[in-house]
Amino acid sequence: DAGVIQSPRHEVTEMGQEVTLRCKPISGHNSLFWYRQTMMRGLELLIYFNNNVPIDDSGMPEDRFSAKMPNASFSTLKIQPSEPRDSAVYFCASSSTGLHEQYFGPGTRLTVT
Amino acid sequence: GNSVTQMEGPVTLSEEAFLTINCTYTATGYPSLFWYVQYPGEGLQLLLKATKADDKGSNKGFEATYRKETTSFHLEKGSVQVSDSAVYFCALSDPFNKFYFGSGTKLNVKP
Numbered sequence: 001d002a003g004v005i006q007s008p009r010h011e012v013t014e015m016g017q018e019v020t021l022r023c024k025p026i027s028g029h030n031s032l033f034w035y036r037q038t039m040m041r042g043l044e045l046l047i048y049f050n051n052n053v054p055i056d057d058s059g060m061p062e063d064r065f066s067a068k069m070p071n072a073s074f075s076t077l078k079i080q081p082s083e084p085r086d087s088a089v090y091f092c093a094s095s096s097t098g099l100h101e102q103y104f105g106p107g108t109r110l111t112v113t
Numbered sequence: 114g115n116s117v118t119q120m121e122g123p124v125t126l127s128e129e130a131f132l133t134i135n136c137t138y139t140a141t142g143y144p145s146l147f148w149y150v151q152y153p154g155e156g157l158q159l160l161l162k163a164t165k166a167d168d169k170g171s172n173k174g175f176e177a178t179y180r181k182e183t184t185s186f187h188l189e190k191g192s193v194q195v196s197d198s199a200v201y202f203c204a205l206s207d208p209f210n211k212f213y214f215g216s217g218t219k220l221n222v223k224p
C-alpha cells in the first residue's frame with residue numbers, strides 16, 4: 001500500500017518566492033495534518049483538516065502561510081512570500097476516524113536562501 | 114491542557130544495554146498514547162501505541178505501559194542494537210485525533 005506521499009522531497013528557493021508543498025494522504029483517510037520540524041522548535045502542528053474542512057489552524061505562523069484541501073486525496077501548503085526562517089522540514093500526516101494513530105509522509109526539506 | 118514531557122537526550126548506550134526513555138503526560142480526558150521513531154532523513158514511524166490505562170504496547174522488542182496513576186508511558190527495550198539509533202517521540206492524541214508530541218529523545222547506540 002502506498003503511504004502518505006509528499007512532493008517535492010527537497011525545495012531550495014530564494015527569499016520572497018512562493019513555495020507550494022503537496023501531500024497525498026493514504027486512501028480512505030479523512031484527517032490530514034501539516035507539521036513543521038526544526039531543531040529550535042521541534043515538531044509543530046500547523047493545521048489539520050477533517051473531511052477536507054480546516055478544523056484548527058492556530059499553529060499557522062502568519063498570514064504568509066495558507067493551506068487547502070480541495071478534495072480527499074490532495075492538500076497543499078503554500079508560503080508566500082517565503083523567508084529564510086521558514087527553512088525546515090514540513091511533514092504531512094493522515095489518519096481516519098476510529099484510527100488512533102497518524103501516518104507520516106517522508107517530508108519536504110525546504111531551504112530558503 | 115494537553116502536553117507531553119520526555120527526557121532530554123542524547124542517550125548513549127552500548128549495544129545490548131537496557132534502554133529506558135521516560136515520558137509523562139498531562140491530559141484532559143482519556144488520551145491514547147504513542148511512541149514514534151524517526152530515522153535520519155525520514156518521517157516519523159509509529160513504533161507502538163496504547164489506547165487505555167494498563168494497556169501495554171509492544172513492537173520490535175520495545176514496550177511501554179499506559180500508567181494512568183503516574184501519567185507515564187515510559188519506553189523500554191531489554192537489549193538495544195546499533196540499528197535502534199534514532200530519535201524517539203512520545204505523543205498523545207485527544208478525542209479529535211489532534212496529537213501532542215514531546216520534544217524527542219535522540220538515542221545513540223555504540224557497537
